[in-house]
Amino acid sequence: MEQSMELPSIEKTLEQASLLATMNERRRSAAMVFDQSLIFGYQGGLFKADAMTCGFAKMLTEHEAYVVMIDLNKNPIMIQDPDAFLTELMAVYTEAAMRYYAEVDQINKTRSKEGLTNV
Amino acid sequence: MSKGVLLYAMNTKQMDYGKIANVAAMLIECHLGLPVSVVVDKRSTVDPGLFDQVIVHTPKRSQLDLLEDRGSSWRNKERHNYLALTPYDQTLVLDSDYLVFNKQLATLFDGVEPLYLTYDAVKTNGDAVEPSERYISEFSLPLIWGTCFYFRKSPEASLFFELVEYVRANYGYFTQLYELSTQMYRNDFTFAIAAHMYSDYRAGVIARNPFPIVTAYPASYIAKVAPRGLTLVGPGERNGISYHQDQSVHMLNKQTILDHYEQFKHHFL
Numbered sequence: 001m002e003q004s005m006e007l008p009s010i011e012k013t014l015e016q017a018s019l020l021a022t023m024n025e026r027r028r029s030a031a032m033v034f035d036q037s038l039i040f041g042y043q044g045g046l047f048k049a050d051a052m053t054c055g056f057a058k059m060l061t062e063h064e065a066y067v068v069m070i071d072l073n074k075n076p077i078m079i080q081d082p083d084a085f086l087t088e089l090m091a092v093y094t095e096a097a098m099r100y101y102a103e104v105d106q107i108n109k110t111r112s113k114e115g116l117t118n119v
Numbered sequence: 120m121s122k123g124v125l126l127y128a129m130n131t132k133q134m135d136y137g138k139i140a141n142v143a144a145m146l147i148e149c150h151l152g153l154p155v156s157v158v159v160d161k162r163s164t165v166d167p168g169l170f171d172q173v174i175v176h177t178p179k180r181s182q183l184d185l186l187e188d189r190g191s192s193w194r195n196k197e198r199h200n201y202l203a204l205t206p207y208d209q210t211l212v213l214d215s216d217y218l219v220f221n222k223q224l225a226t227l228f229d230g231v232e233p234l235y236l237t238y239d240a241v242k243t244n245g246d247a248v249e250p251s252e253r254y255i256s257e258f259s260l261p262l263i264w265g266t267c268f269y270f271r272k273s274p275e276a277s278l279f280f281e282l283v284e285y286v287r288a289n290y291g292y293f294t295q296l297y298e299l300s301t302q303m304y305r306n307d308f309t310f311a312i313a314a315h316m317y318s319d320y321r322a323g324v325i326a327r328n329p330f331p332i333v334t335a336y337p338a339s340y341i342a343k344v345a346p347r348g349l350t351l352v353g354p355g356e357r358n359g360i361s362y363h364q365d366q367s368v369h370m371l372n373k374q375t376i377l378d379h380y381e382q383f384k385h386h387f388l
Contacts, residue, residue, distance in 0.1 A: 022358070025362060029362055030364070032366065033221070033366050036221070039330070042229070044229070044230065046230050073230075073232060073326045
């Protein structure tokens with residue numbers, strides 16, 4: 001016996017495409033905000049609390065009493081207390097990542113265009 | 120050391136920059152929590168309650184300035200004397216149409232550099248800005264945005280702004296020398312040339328502001344103002360619309376800021 005498969009109407013497909021486009025636009029914007037939120041100032045240097053910097057700082061704290069970190073403008077910054085620096089790095093990363101997570105989670109759960117456009 | 124934000128509001132026949140500066144001050148107070156001062160001339164007015172200081176400055180104008188102003192919707196040539204006019208030791212200078220929706224720029228005050236200049240901008244749709252907004256001319260210097268920069272009162276800042284003043288005063292010559300893409304005066308070009316001279320005419324970057332300017336082109340309009348950001352519509356946006364939550368936006372369409380003045384007041388005053 002042949003089974004007939006009902007195709008969705010083109011209107012419904014386009015509506016879905018539009019919803020996905022809006023979701024992607026919101027996600028793109030949220031990703032950009034997250035990226036900028038990782039930047040912070042510490043002892044005169046501007047640093048980015050990304051995965052690489054966090055990992056590098058963690059490694060240094062295990063070996064050195066003090067470290068020199070290179071900031072975003074290539075300034076060498078003496079970090080007298082690497083543990084405090086790592087704590088700050090992790091705090092900045094965690095706050096930014098949690099906000100990003102909450103934002104994307106809300107975008108994913110909001111399955112209506114009205115909800116998504118309600119910035 | 121004192122910290123603050125400096126705006127310029129010089130009205131033209133077409134545009135009420137004083138009112139746009141009011142919007143900028145409300146947003147800065149709300150998101151950066153820093154005092155805001157504004158430089159105005161005698162034909163521009165702002166709401167004094169929104170500002171730490173209103174600095175009235177009417178520069179002498181040459182015939183060239185007057186000619187350039189005819190028909191122009193902005194008066195960038197009168198935006199200078201930053202060091203002399205700022206009441207702060209550490210100053211963030213912003214264009215009035217740069218709408219601040221997060222605290223990121225406050226990070227610059229923690230930096231060791233005496234100057235942070237902005238080399239990077241992206242469109243509100245996430246694409247790179249046009250080549251004419253990245254370089255001052257074909258095969259030439261990277262453009263530096265006068266829209267947003269930071270300086271600390273220092274010998275370095277003093278030298279840089281002297282060079283800015285020199286380029287500004289001899290702009291016609293530098294237009295030819297650097298084969299600028301337009302005769303129109305732009306602070307962005309002046310900054311780029313001054314930075315080149317500052318680096319002893321070599322390629323080099325004075326400390327970079329790590330926050331790129333998100334730029335909404337003139338064809339984009341504000342559709343909605345919300346406490347956390349803007350919704351923009353226009354042909355340049357992806358699918359005609361973009362959402363900017365917690366993101367600062369440089370609105371080149373100034374009229375749309377004025378059109379939503381009451382909404383800004385409702386949320387941020």
